[in-house]
Amino acid sequence: MDSSVLASEALRLLELQSLGILDTPAEQAYDDLVSLAAYICDTPIALISLIDEDRQWFKARVGLNDMETPRGMAFCAHAIIDPEHVMEVPNALEDPRFVDNPLVTGNPDIRFYAGAPLVTASGSALGTICVIDTVPRKLTEAQNKALKALSRQVAQLLALHRANTELQLLTRLQRTRQQELEEHEKQLQEENHALAQQTVMDALTGLKNRRAFDRILANEYARSMRARSGMALLMVDVDHFKAYNDQYGHQAGDKALQAVAAAIQSQARAYDHVTRYGGEEFGVVLPDTHLADMRAVAERIRLAVQSLTGLHRPVTVSVGAALSDPMASPASLVERADQALYQAKLNGRNRVQIAL
Numbered sequence: 001m002d003s004s005v006l007a008s009e010a011l012r013l014l015e016l017q018s019l020g021i022l023d024t025p026a027e028q029a030y031d032d033l034v035s036l037a038a039y040i041c042d043t044p045i046a047l048i049s050l051i052d053e054d055r056q057w058f059k060a061r062v063g064l065n066d067m068e069t070p071r072g073m074a075f076c077a078h079a080i081i082d083p084e085h086v087m088e089v090p091n092a093l094e095d096p097r098f099v100d101n102p103l104v105t106g107n108p109d110i111r112f113y114a115g116a117p118l119v120t121a122s123g124s125a126l127g128t129i130c131v132i133d134t135v136p137r138k139l140t141e142a143q144n145k146a147l148k149a150l151s152r153q154v155a156q157l158l159a160l161h162r163a164n165t166e167l168q169l170l171t172r173l174q175r176t177r178q179q180e181l182e183e184h185e186k187q188l189q190e191e192n193h194a195l196a197q198q199t200v201m202d203a204l205t206g207l208k209n210r211r212a213f214d215r216i217l218a219n220e221y222a223r224s225m226r227a228r229s230g231m232a233l234l235m236v237d238v239d240h241f242k243a244y245n246d247q248y249g250h251q252a253g254d255k256a257l258q259a260v261a262a263a264i265q266s267q268a269r270a271y272d273h274v275t276r277y278g279g280e281e282f283g284v285v286l287p288d289t290h291l292a293d294m295r296a297v298a299e300r301i302r303l304a305v306q307s308l309t310g311l312h313r314p315v316t317v318s319v320g321a322a323l324s325d326p327m328a329s330p331a332s333l334v335e336r337a338d339q340a341l342y343q344a345k346l347n348g349r350n351r352v353q354i355a356l
């Protein structure tokens with residue numbers, strides 16, 4: 001075969017194989033057309049044969065049980081060489097191309113063959129619709145025309161099949177793309193969430209940070225105003241922490257801060273907010289709280305810190321506590337709690353001071 005023939009055969013095979021029809025189950029539309037071909041041409045056998053690389057495979061068949069034969073035996077492999085015309089073999093025994101063909105010398109004893117190529121829009125002949133008889137004969141001109149017309153119908157069915165295959169592929173691609181997009185969006189949301197967490201979390205203690213404290217205080221303050229319920233704020237500061245750091249080192253100081261944070265958290269109620277206000281100072285927002293509860297929580301925190309074990313030496317905290325005042329702002333609540341804290345320090349530390 002010269003190179004241009006080889007190239008067009010390669011293209012033809014590509015077109016056939018990408019069609020996705022080889023080895024698919026039988027379909028009524030193709031079966032009907034081979035039945036019509038056998039009826040019109042009055043033959044015992046009719047086939048829709050597709051010429052694959054080294055076999056012919058039958059999409060539809062009457063009068064023959066085989067699903068495929070080797071390409072070397074295929075009459076249709078000869079018929080597709082001339083896509084324009086129906087190839088007729090009136091008597092295979094008198095045709096040097098087929099006289100030794102096992103389909104002629106043995107079952108199904110082919111004598112007569114006529115095949116109309118199935119031509120695609122691009123001009124490739126993928127196979128044929130053919131009729132076969134076991135006695136020598138010829139097609140009438142009308143039968144020849146009818147067979148050609150049927151080959152155009154099969155070609156139409158194949159084009160439809162291609163369009164369907166491409167549509168399914170496109171739908172699958174779109175679905176995959178959609179899934180990719182959703183996956184990407186989820187990832188972005190997770191990243192954003194992680195980022196948002198980072199901006200409100202204190203890395204050392206795992207508590208909310210100062211930025212979060214400001215927002216929580218503002219929200220809880222507004223809520224307590226709306227609900228006309230009291231709220232309270234505790235400012236908790238580690239006593240003589242500079243000395244602890246100086247004596248045991250910054251890393252030991254970090255561990256102590258973590259322990260203090262956990263102790264405070266352990267005494268807070270489920271709806272209280274424990275935050276790291278800065279350095280060795282913690283802000284605890286207590287929603288829905290009045291004097292007795294505020295004092296109780298503050299005292300529990302003080303005792304929990306004092307009871308911590310596993311540190312280089314006992315650590316204590318001073319607590320400034322203030323109740324919200326409907327006439328004042330959140331900032332003034334912080335100020336009053338801070339002043340009370342200052343007073344607690346002045347009064348000797350390791351104590352709770354209530355703001356007036």
Ligand SMILES: Nc1nc2c(ncn2[C@@H]2O[C@H](COP(=O)(O)OP(=O)(O)OP(=O)(O)O)[C@@H](O)[C@H]2O)c(=O)[nH]1
Nearest residue numbers: 238239240241242243245250251253254279280345
């Ligand atoms: N290890 C460690 N130390 C911190 C951290 N943040 C603040 N500190 C230290 O906490 C100490 C606070 O010192 P001061 O403000 O002088 O107060 P203090 O020594 O606790 O004394 P009083 O508050 O008056 O009882 C400083 O030495 C800071 O370096 C931290 O994240 N890790």
